[in-house]
Amino acid sequence: MLEKLKNLEESFRQALKNIDSEAKLADLKARFLGKKGELSAILKTLSNASMEERKKLGQAANELKDRLTARLEEAKLILDRKITDAKLAADWTDITLRRSLMAESVKESGQHPLSIVQRELEDIFLSMGFDILDGPHIETDWYNFTALNIPESHPARDMQDTFWFKDMKHLLRTHTSTIQIRGMEHKTPPFRFVAPGKVFRCETTDASHEAVFHQMEGMLVGKDISVAHLIYFEKTLLSEIFQREVEIRLRPGFFPFVEPGFELDINCLICSGKGCSVCKQTGWVELLPCGMTHPNVLRYGGIDPEEYTGFAFGLGLDRLVMMRYGIDDIRLIHSGNLDFSRQFASC
Amino acid sequence: MKVSVEWIGDFADLPKGLSDSAIAERVTLGICEVEGHVRTGEIFAQTTVAEITAVEPHPNADKLQLASVNLGGGKSAKVVCGAPNCRAGIKAPYAATGTTLPAGFTLEAKKIRGILSEGMLCAEDELGLSENHEGIMELPPDAPPGAPLSQILGPKAAEDLILDIDNKSLTHRPDCWGHYGLAREFAAVFASPFKDKFNTAWAESLKAKIAADGGKAPVSIHVDKDSANRGFLGLSLDKVQVSTSPPWMQRRLEAAGMRPINTIVDISNYAMLETGIPNHIFDRSTIRGGKIVVRRAGKAMNFTTLDGQTRKIIPTDTMVCDSERESAIAGIMGGLESSVTEHTTQIMVEVANWTDAEVRGTSTRLSLRTDASLRYEKSLDSQRLETCLLRIYELFLQLCPGVKAVGGIQADNMPAPQDIIIQTSPVRLSRILGEPIDIKGMKTILESLGFRVEPINQPGTSERSFTHKIHVPTWRSTKDIECEADIAEELGRIIGYDKIVPLSPIHGILPIRLSPGKTLFRRACDFMVLRGRALEVFTYPLIGASLLSKAKWPVLNEQLTLANALSPEHERMRPSLIPSLLAAAGENRKEHKAFRIFEYGRAYQPLKTEEYSRDLHQLGIVFHCEKENPFLEVASLIEDMLRFLGISAQLQKSSPQDSHPLIPADWPGCHPHEYLSVQSAGKVLGAIVSIHPQIAQAFKLKGRSTLAILDFTDLMATAMPRKHIFRPLNRYPGASFEVTIMMPATAYTADAIEAVRKLKIKEMRSAGVLGIFDMGEKGKAVSLQIDFRDEEKTLSPEFIHEAEQKIIEGLKKAGYPLR
Numbered sequence A: 001m002l003e004k005l006k007n008l009e010e011s012f013r014q015a016l017k018n019i020d021s022e023a024k025l026a027d028l029k030a031r032f033l034g035k036k037g038e039l040s041a042i043l044k045t046l047s048n049a050s051m052e053e054r055k056k057l058g059q060a061a062n063e064l065k066d067r068l069t070a071r072l073e074e075a076k077l078i079l080d081r082k083i084t085d086a087k088l089a090a091d092w093t094d095i096t097l098r099r100s101l102m103a104e105s106v107k108e109s110g111q112h113p114l115s116i117v118q119r120e121l122e123d124i125f126l127s128m129g130f131d132i133l134d135g136p137h138i139e140t141d142w143y144n145f146t147a148l149n150i151p152e153s154h155p156a157r158d159m160q161d162t163f164w165f166k167d168m169k170h171l172l173r174t175h176t177s178t179i180q181i182r183g184m185e186h187k188t189p190p191f192r193f194v195a196p197g198k199v200f201r202c203e204t205t206d207a208s209h210e211a212v213f214h215q216m217e218g219m220l221v222g223k224d225i226s227v228a229h230l231i232y233f234e235k236t237l238l239s240e241i242f243q244r245e246v247e248i249r250l251r252p253g254f255f256p257f258v259e260p261g262f263e264l265d266i267n268c269l270i271c272s273g274k275g276c277s278v279c280k281q282t283g284w285v286e287l288l289p290c291g292m293t294h295p296n297v298l299r300y301g302g303i304d305p306e307e308y309t310g311f312a313f314g315l316g317l318d319r320l321v322m323m324r325y326g327i328d329d330i331r332l333i334h335s336g337n338l339d340f341s342r343q344f345a346s347c
Numbered sequence B: 001m002k003v004s005v006e007w008i009g010d011f012a013d014l015p016k017g018l019s020d021s022a023i024a025e026r027v028t029l030g031i032c033e034v035e036g037h038v039r040t041g042e043i044f045a046q047t048t049v050a051e052i053t054a055v056e057p058h059p060n061a062d063k064l065q066l067a068s069v070n071l072g073g074g075k076s077a078k079v080v081c082g083a084p085n086c087r088a089g090i091k092a093p094y095a096a097t098g099t100t101l102p103a104g105f106t107l108e109a110k111k112i113r114g115i116l117s118e119g120m121l122c123a124e125d126e127l128g129l130s131e132n133h134e135g136i137m138e139l140p141p142d143a144p145p146g147a148p149l150s151q152i153l154g155p156k157a158a159e160d161l162i163l164d165i166d167n168k169s170l171t172h173r174p175d176c177w178g179h180y181g182l183a184r185e186f187a188a189v190f191a192s193p194f195k196d197k198f199n200t201a202w203a204e205s206l207k208a209k210i211a212a213d214g215g216k217a218p219v220s221i222h223v224d225k226d227s228a229n230r231g232f233l234g235l236s237l238d239k240v241q242v243s244t245s246p247p248w249m250q251r252r253l254e255a256a257g258m259r260p261i262n263t264i265v266d267i268s269n270y271a272m273l274e275t276g277i278p279n280h281i282f283d284r285s286t287i288r289g290g291k292i293v294v295r296r297a298g299k300a301m302n303f304t305t306l307d308g309q310t311r312k313i314i315p316t317d318t319m320v321c322d323s324e325r326e327s328a329i330a331g332i333m334g335g336l337e338s339s340v341t342e343h344t345t346q347i348m349v350e351v352a353n354w355t356d357a358e359v360r361g362t363s364t365r366l367s368l369r370t371d372a373s374l375r376y377e378k379s380l381d382s383q384r385l386e387t388c389l390l391r392i393y394e395l396f397l398q399l400c401p402g403v404k405a406v407g408g409i410q411a412d413n414m415p416a417p418q419d420i421i422i423q424t425s426p427v428r429l430s431r432i433l434g435e436p437i438d439i440k441g442m443k444t445i446l447e448s449l450g451f452r453v454e455p456i457n458q459p460g461t462s463e464r465s466f467t468h469k470i471h472v473p474t475w476r477s478t479k480d481i482e483c484e485a486d487i488a489e490e491l492g493r494i495i496g497y498d499k500i501v502p503l504s505p506i507h508g509i510l511p512i513r514l515s516p517g518k519t520l521f522r523r524a525c526d527f528m529v530l531r532g533r534a535l536e537v538f539t540y541p542l543i544g545a546s547l548l549s550k551a552k553w554p555v556l557n558e559q560l561t562l563a564n565a566l567s568p569e570h571e572r573m574r575p576s577l578i579p580s581l582l583a584a585a586g587e588n589r590k591e592h593k594a595f596r597i598f599e600y601g602r603a604y605q606p607l608k609t610e611e612y613s614r615d616l617h618q619l620g621i622v623f624h625c626e627k628e629n630p631f632l633e634v635a636s637l638i639e640d641m642l643r644f645l646g647i648s649a650q651l652q653k654s655s656p657q658d659s660h661p662l663i664p665a666d667w668p669g670c671h672p673h674e675y676l677s678v679q680s681a682g683k684v685l686g687a688i689v690s691i692h693p694q695i696a697q698a699f700k701l702k703g704r705s706t707l708a709i710l711d712f713t714d715l716m717a718t719a720m721p722r723k724h725i726f727r728p729l730n731r732y733p734g735a736s737f738e739v740t741i742m743m744p745a746t747a748y749t750a751d752a753i754e755a756v757r758k759l760k761i762k763e764m765r766s767a768g769v770l771g772i773f774d775m776g777e778k779g780k781a782v783s784l785q786i787d788f789r790d791e792e793k794t795l796s797p798e799f800i801h802e803a804e805q806k807i808i809e810g811l812k813k814a815g816y817p818l819r
């Protein structure tokens, strides 16, 4: 009897190997485990055996039944998988045919490098509690000159620097310093803000000169703000911008809207101050003009200079962008050329 | 401007042992920017006198000779020389191997045509003495061999450090445009006493000498008060002899970048470079009527300046004239007729001051920038005119010993000195600098710069709080020093800003976030990059009429045209981003068949009001494809973007004839059908339009282009409301039904959806297109899906049936029967 069960299991195993469809699987199940199947046939002969033997053989037969059922379910799963995979194979997708493989000539998308750098700076300033302000490009004499302590006869007003409109009363702002006045008009001290944007100079263009370029003006006003604060602030700011500790130095610089006024140099990041062609062997690179806001300018902005002091600075964004990416021609900034823009693509 | 440190030495001693770059750096940090520095004259200490003892021909070269030279001290050498005057018996400058010549190259031990030359005999040009290269320089016969050249050449060979100063960094310092004024700064910065040679005693002795010469003034001076004059001094001198000026003067002139000409011209220039005050010397024989008159020209005329050029003078220009005609353009340049010549013996020295803005105006108009105009533009101190005049007199006494002053100093229109007093205290100055200042430090620095410090005793306050009256010297009073902050700068720069300890400002807590406008801008750009897959470009906000005409753009912005444009291509503010973007697209089309670009920039709108103009904040987009039509992609993108920005807006069909604030009516760039207007809250926000092939062709845009323009100007100020509100999830199942209708081929599908919506079935949640099938001549079959839901209950089959019938009926009425 046991021998028969053993044989049956062996022939089941052999038969299972040839199963390749659900129908055959059903047939197999019927052949071995069905009511009229081979196992039933063996069990029918049990009636002849002794009680003791019946019990033993019955257990063996039940165990065999469980085993075969499990094998059948396993086989069904494998078969299902095969059939589904065959269907998937028929539904084939060329997974290499991604957009990057297409003959589309411009695949990249992204912002202009100036926008990238400007946004980065804005975020640094936001993190330092600076508001971000904006103002018109077409300005009056007042905001661009008079209120910035640049009187009627000052050379900065000369035709060769400023684009004037035909009415000779309006002009294109020559610096973002106009926002110093506009900002002061809308705020009560203490305050701090920056103002990024386009500025215009009547200047013949070449690889390093543009008539339209970008500045970011900054201003901080409060009680007892001093040169010591200005130095601390600029050092912190520039270390953050350049993502490394920078050394700065102030030297006298003349701008009518600040007093004292400074040219701020940073240690040359190319040669670390040892001297190279970029820094003309001095170890220092001129980076930005800054200074303590002139009392007249505070007054024009409606702030009492006896009560408050402040400082202001101007960053040249185009130069920062050119320094960062190694761009050698400033005219590319406004070229509208997508072969330029795509080099800075974000995706 | 070139500054000779050797010349500065006449007035201030620099500390010994400072390197050239240390000097340059200290000047940069304390006074003005030194752009470069060069040491000159070192060559004369390194080159020596050589006596040529014998000359033999070079064995391998016809034009070369082999000279044996005696170098003194028992030393000798053999030198290859190509100079025609190289001969035995003469003495010449010798440079040994290893010497670096002024031109920058270093002599190496090297064979010349097979013979080693031990050093070199030098021509004048090789030593930087002149342009002369005719032969080697011949030294006096009594020059001892081996002696350094500096000993033989004297002042002409003085060693010097030349600083090249950035003129811009001296814009506000009229007093620093001469060595004398700069030396005062050097003295303060290097904490060394200022040797004021031009002091009162000096002036008095020279004036006494002029007075002693006596005589009657041969020229009288008359200054019109309404001219640009700010003081005029004249001095007539007789028995002037024109010759060449001495070597020391020539060397200093050259060091400062000027060419020596002759005694008179050189004295005039030397005095200017020293005192910082320009002057003019007339040949007195050319002054008609014994009279100098300063007045405005009064009429337009041509005037020939001493450089031989004819200049156009306008009536308001101030001229220096004689009794008959104009002799000089005030403060800029003298006339050819009155200039001195080699035969001049009688002169009149003019030292005058002129209004800065007027000189600048005239010199800019004439494009004539001279050493004089450059200085007058800075607003000079009239009180210093006399120093210059006396210095010129002193130099004439030195160079032409027989010279005689005639009739004393003539003066007119000389202003009285102004005493500017600024009140401050060490405590107040410390507050500006953030660096403790004491009384002694304040006094020392200010007095070294020529300020007078006068304390006002105030009992009951600490000494550092005492108010001090700071008297500003006249040479700093013309526009430079005006307020307390200016005094703080004087202290800061002399102390050195590097000495100030950085300190963090302390500020209150202020919440800061991006402004609504800035947020809108950032989100729009991010959307264009991430969803629109477009590249941002910048184009020029200044454009030309030619671009507008090429784009057939009828708004010309005449009011916003520049008075001084650089070129016709950039002469006016653009009325819209569209022409610029078309041009950019056209340029990019040369290289690329398909692209997507956008710009978030400004256009400019002229206003007739006081406001004059308005900056318009616009987003412009151009999608270009070679074959497919990008219109639907752009329109869907704009719809999505507006939703993303929180702007509720509708796109409405538009036609080129419509008036639209962003697209001029009848703009030929408009496609006749592919044109949608973007409306928001009853206002027009933008437009989406395909470019008409005619205009596309003008920009060589071969293919299909769609542009979109959105104007965010009015939305910049307001924050977009938060638009999401939670609703409980659906409790009752919805139902939907599909219907297929027939529509004419060119009917807008949206009209069918609109017909369904118009039925206003309250339970209808949405209606959308499932598919469109081309039915040939019969038009198109459009399958719609309509979804229903009731928040309160499950919809009954009767309701759904009724709604279906209503919709089918409604569509039929609208002209779209069931298929």
Ligand SMILES: [Zn+2]
Binding pocket: A268, A269, A270, A271, A272, A273, A274, A275, A276, A277, A278, A279, A280, A281, A283, A284
């Ligand atoms: Zn460097």
